[in-house]
Amino acid sequence: TNLPSVPPGVFNASTRIEIDAPIETVWVTLLDFPSYPNWNPFVTNALFVPLANQTPVEHDRLIINSQIPPLTPPVTNSTLSNPLHAQTSFESITHI
Numbered sequence: 001t002n003l004p005s006v007p008p009g010v011f012n013a014s015t016r017i018e019i020d021a022p023i024e025t026v027w028v029t030l031l032d033f034p035s036y037p038n039w040n041p042f043v044t045n046a047l048f049v050p051l052a053n054q055t056p057v058e059h060d061r062l063i064i065n066s067q068i069p070p071l072t073p074p075v076t077n078s079t080l081s082n083p084l085h086a087q088t089s090f091e092s093i094t095h096i
Helices: 023-030 033-039
Strands: 043-047 061-067 086-092
Touching: 033 043
Parallel strands: none
Antiparallel strands: 043 061, 061 086
């Protein structure tokens, strides 16, 4: 792998996939955090702390509420969470 080693005590997870779509379309979809619950059964809510500029940049923070294991599809932003499987993640944006 070309990833740097992870310091002790830090958990890192990553994945790769090839998407058959123009890169602009993919980025618009990936950066539309409020729409994640409409297509990602793991994420029930994703938001930025309200600021004047909502463009993600390196070293900003992202809060993601998710369900591990995921909710049964179809999942929309009105699907109720399972509180026993709810996870909140505070992420650092490391690459754009």
